Each structure stands twice: as C-alpha cells, then as structure tokens.
Amino acid sequence: MGMSAGAHLAKRGVSTLLIDAFDPPHQEGSHHGDTRLIRHAYHGGPAYINMAIRAHQLWNELEEEIGETLLVQSGVLNLSSPAVYSYETRLEESKSLGVPVEYLDADEIHRRWPGVTVPEDYMALYEPQAGYLYSERCISAYRRSAAEAGAELLVNTQVERLEVSLRGVSVYTAKGTFHAGQVILSAGAWFQTLEPFLSLNIQPVRKVVGWFQPTTTRFDAGRFPGFTLNTPEGGFYGFPSLNGAGLKIGRHDGGLPWNPGEPIAPFGSYEEDERDLRRALENYMPEAAGVLNRGLVCKYELTPDEDFIIDRHPVHSNVLIAGGFSGHGFKFASVVGEILSNLAVNGTSSQDIGLFSLDRFK
Structure with missing residues (x-):
C-alpha cells in the first residue's frame, strides 16, 4: 500500500520519501509467495466491488508503464x-x-x-475476468515507478518514533530525522511498533x-x-x-x-x-x-470485522493510516495508493471509504 501511494504521489509532483524497515519486496510482511487473487464480485458490497474494478484498471496501467505482466486473467x-x-x-x-x-x-x-x-x-x-497478480513483481513495479517519478526510498530503516508539531510530522530513525507536512502509515503486520503514537485494533x-x-x-x-x-x-x-x-x-x-x-x-x-x-x-x-x-x-x-482501515489519525489530521488488510487486501493496493494520494493532496477520495473508518470501533 505504501509503495503504491508513494508512486501515485511522486507522479503528481509531490516530494515523497518512502521509509521501509526492510528492502521490498521481502518476506517480512504480507506480499511474498508469488501470487495473490484479484476478484471483482466481492463480498462487502458496492464499495469493495467499485474499488476492485478500479484496482484492476490501475494494475493494467502499471503493466503498460513498466512493460511487464503483473495480472493474469485466469478466471x-x-x-x-x-x-x-x-x-x-x-x-x-x-x-x-x-x-x-x-x-x-x-x-x-x-x-x-x-x-x-x-x-x-x-x-x-x-x-x-478475474485472476491473479504476481505480488512481488507488483511491489517491484511500484518501486521502480516511484523512483522514476522522483520519490526517494530509504530501506532497512526502522521508524523509531513519530512526533507532530506546528511544523508538521517528524519521523525519527537511526539514519536521521525526517520532516514532512503529511505522513502515511502503512506498516502492515508491524503497526504495534508505532505505539503509543498510534494504537490500532489489528x-x-x-x-x-x-x-x-x-x-x-x-x-x-x-x-x-x-x-x-x-x-x-x-x-x-x-x-x-x-x-x-x-x-x-x-x-x-x-x-x-x-x-x-x-x-x-x-x-x-x-x-x-x-x-x-x-x-x-x-x-x-x-x-x-x-x-x-x-x-x-x-x-x-x-481487524475484528476483516474490513480495512483507511482513515486519518484520531488526533493528527496530517497523518493518514492504511492498515488491517486482513489477508484479502493485496489486490486493492493499486487503488488504495490512489486513494491515499488523493486524501493527501485533495483531502478527499472519489471512492467510498466510509466502511474503513476508525470510528466503527468506538
């Protein structure tokens, strides 16, 4: 999700730094193992179905850009x-x-x-018209797309803590402290390492x-x-x-x-x-x-309901969150990146993401 968001943001001319605790694609998250399904007739209603349709379109666009097969329509x-x-x-x-x-x-x-x-x-x-994605290829493709659009990537770098002030968000790592107007957190199975700055029901x-x-x-x-x-x-x-x-x-x-x-x-x-x-x-x-x-x-x-979390930090509006993808989220990475990019730049998304609000856990 983060690599996709980084590519979408960089293509829009946004100064973008991607920080990863490992070196993607890797085996420490939820994207390895060669393949992931992509389906359109989705459980969860129209919000998911519309996102799946858009995700498929964006994967096809990435294929054209990179010149490599990422999606196979096997049915x-x-x-x-x-x-x-x-x-x-x-x-x-x-x-x-x-x-x-x-x-x-x-x-x-x-x-x-x-x-x-x-x-x-x-x-x-x-x-x-459904099928499967070559998951590690997809990560590599978005990594290349982001880099070619001007994004910087800092790998093998653990985020130690985050602080928000009037100046923006500061991200502290062993390789330095970085400052930004906005931050997107997409830590997958590693969200607990960001506590107490952010505590999620994941x-x-x-x-x-x-x-x-x-x-x-x-x-x-x-x-x-x-x-x-x-x-x-x-x-x-x-x-x-x-x-x-x-x-x-x-x-x-x-x-x-x-x-x-x-x-x-x-x-x-x-x-x-x-x-x-x-x-x-x-x-x-x-x-x-x-x-x-x-x-x-x-x-x-x-997450408890296996629906995603795509929202803003409950206290800091300049911190976006994408997590809890519950074993069925990879196919949506292309559109989730677009959603996060739109939220960061425009403040809104054309996709219906009300289902993914943190408020539902209150």
Whole structure:
C-alpha cells in the first residue's frame, strides 16, 4: 500500500520519501509467495466491488508503464457449501455494477473443471475476468515507478518514533530525522511498533500456504482458474500450478497470533500446517493432493470485522493510516495508493471509504 501511494504521489509532483524497515519486496510482511487473487464480485458490497474494478484498471496501467505482466486473467472460481455462504446477494450486486459473473451448480462445476469434486448442493460464482497478480513483481513495479517519478526510498530503516508539531510530522530513525507536512502509515503486520503514537485494533496472525504436486495436468495454469473454497472445514483459496510449481493453496480462517519482532515458526512446525491444506484438496480436488513441493509462512493483519482501515489519525489530521488488510487486501493496493494520494493532496477520495473508518470501533 505504501509503495503504491508513494508512486501515485511522486507522479503528481509531490516530494515523497518512502521509509521501509526492510528492502521490498521481502518476506517480512504480507506480499511474498508469488501470487495473490484479484476478484471483482466481492463480498462487502458496492464499495469493495467499485474499488476492485478500479484496482484492476490501475494494475493494467502499471503493466503498460513498466512493460511487464503483473495480472493474469485466469478466471476465479468461488465455491461454497450453502450451509456456509450464499452468493445470491453478491451475484445481484456484481451484475448491477457490470461485473461479468456466472452462477454454477455442482454438475456444471465438474463438467468444466473435472478435477473439482464437490457435493451436489455446492454452488459456485465464476468470474471470467478475474485472476491473479504476481505480488512481488507488483511491489517491484511500484518501486521502480516511484523512483522514476522522483520519490526517494530509504530501506532497512526502522521508524523509531513519530512526533507532530506546528511544523508538521517528524519521523525519527537511526539514519536521521525526517520532516514532512503529511505522513502515511502503512506498516502492515508491524503497526504495534508505532505505539503509543498510534494504537490500532489489528492482530497480526501467522498463516501458511503450500504448493502441492497434482497427478494430472488439469490444474495447470491456462487450464485451471484461481479459486476460493468455503466449506464446513474452513475457508481456503488457491491458484493453478505455474510452471510446474504445484497447485498453491492457503487457508483464510484460523492461524496463530504473532507479535512484531518475535520469531515466526517455519512451515511444518505444527501438524496442521500441511494437514489442513492437504485435507481440503483430498476432499475437493483429490488429484491435486500430491507431494508437498513447498511450504511458506506469511502474515495476516486482521481487524475484528476483516474490513480495512483507511482513515486519518484520531488526533493528527496530517497523518493518514492504511492498515488491517486482513489477508484479502493485496489486490486493492493499486487503488488504495490512489486513494491515499488523493486524501493527501485533495483531502478527499472519489471512492467510498466510509466502511474503513476508525470510528466503527468506538
């Protein structure tokens, strides 16, 4: 979110400094692991759907600017047990906003994608224009875009504290103190390191993903879409096998709390790391439940309602906040950067961001 905001601001001629505790793209946040889904027929109503549509447009613009593929329109198949989730409201809202969607029953799901085996009462919402983003490529692209537009980047630099005065905002680091009229905070799973200047209702959580080797080519990229899977056993998401890497699957719910600065247990430290992912494949995509090729740990930063926080500091109006993206925010990074840029320069955004206000936690 910060890299995107920096690029948008620099392109508008704003003097911009980006400070990162690491050297992006890196593995200390929520953007590594090769891919992230981008969907348009979104839960949460029109605000999310309109943001997803704009995000897709901005990713395409970044692709043209950088000359590199960032987004693949593989389609996304959203599968659900009716006991867990119904797509009826999302279907109506998406169609009303011009998002192409198809509503499929279990027989049609299996006919189109024979590798998928779901009970007869399962339904699917298929989005043919959705797909996945190459997440680390996206970070690198915005980094390059920001630099070419004149932004400065200070890496491997931890922010030690912030102070606000009549002069503006001062940011203290081991590499010097920096002053600005406005500051954007987008610390991801590391927001706790900014306390007591800012205390947010965000819980960092350890999450895992795995790449499993299918026994068939049915799950290869170009033949199989990205997917989400809502089941009584949990909520999952995944990607086709890219260049033989294996079908990638993660679990959206669950996970273990983590605190910034603490060691994070590697994949396989807990029995459920592989077990839960493999069980979902065995139940619903059995031909994809082959050898585990790779496992990886990343971080979610969850708000209580899993909606984002995009707002101003409750005391300091010249401090903008973007956080709590709750494991489903990456796809919106392009439009969130645009929103933050507009808030910083114009004071307003054309996107409806009322859903993301801090006031909702009072």
